Each structure stands twice: as C-alpha cells, then as structure tokens.
Amino acid sequence: MNLVPSKPHVGPSSGATSFERALRKILKSAPQDLWLDTIRRARFASHNPLVTWMLNQPECDFAVAVHAFYRSNPAQHLESPAPLPAHPNDDQIFATCLINWDTGSYRKHRLKVEDCDAPIRQISRLHQKVIARPRGSLPFQVPLRFLEPKGGTPLVLPESINPEIAPDLWALYAEAALDVPQTAPGLARKMANFMRKFSLG
Known part of the structure; x- marks a missing residue:
C-alpha cells in the first residue's frame, strides 16, 4: 500500500501541525479501535508524522x-x-516498526489484522523475499509475527468516536485530509446523498 506523495502538507514539516496535535490528544484517551481506524484513513505522506x-x-x-x-x-x-538507521525519521516507517519490535513494542494484540491492513499478496511477496535470502544475510530481521499476522477481533467504533458520524471528529479528520466523507454528517450529508441519487435517477 503506497502513500500518495503529491498531497500538500497540512503544515510545516518540522514539528506537529495543529491538526496532528489535536488528533494526538484525542487518540491518547481513545481505544485502539480508533487508532486502527485512523491509520486506515491516512492516505498521504503528510500523515507519516502522525x-x-x-x-x-x-x-x-x-x-x-x-x-x-x-x-x-x-x-x-x-x-x-x-542497515536500519539508529534514529528513523517520520518517513522511515519500515525501520521504526522493526526497531520498536526489537525493543519490545507491539506485544499487545487485541485487534484483528484485516486484508486492508496486510494484503495477502504483499505478505506472500515479502515471505518469498525473506525465504530467498541466505540466513543471516539481511542487516535486519523481519519478525515472523509480521509474516503471519493472525488473531485479534475486528475493531468496533461507537458512534461517539466514529469520524464519519461524530461531527467534531469528522471536522478534524477532514481538516487533516484523512479519508472521511466530503460532506459533514447530519442533514447536509443526507441532502447531498439525496441529490446524488436524484441526479443519477
């Protein structure tokens, strides 16, 4: 899953944007379900810091x-x-994942990894490349768990923290260019959907 590089950054490249700071604050007190939902909505390289x-x-x-x-x-x-960089930057996500795993992160596994998270074709391709390499020839190690990401339960989002339904959350996600409907939830979206159906009919 490649990120789209052409989207303009929503703020300066150094330091967190106001949108990102607000999202961090929300995520810090939110269940991991919203974290997984949020990362699935991140489409652009400008989302890498988050x-x-x-x-x-x-x-x-x-x-x-x-x-x-x-x-x-x-x-x-x-x-x-x-070799992995000692201190990966925001765009070196591959290195960040491996280094953090090696230091004990990501051992909590409650949520299910869906195909949209780890497409089977990508898993198979990576597995083939790992097998093709002589043992010990890589300057890093791909964890077996990343090659077989099984287990967990599907995420569940109450309406109060669903970015497509909660108005304040939708506004923040839309401003941050995360993947949410273009129209705000409520009457405006219902009218937009009605007009779309009317024009198609």
Missing part, C-alpha cells in the same frame, strides 16, 4: 503496527537491504 507518533506509543496495538509496516512496502526494502 503514524510514526502512533508507532512510538507504548499502547500501540500490534494490528496498528502491522498496517504501518505493510504500508511502507516492506518487500522493497529487501531488494536492496540496508
């Missing part, structure tokens, strides 16, 4: 890390493997 922040939190669920790992196109890193 993704990296999530990966560096001790409560980050395994499913969130797996989604981030596979969105970094891990098979590509095995084509010309290089």
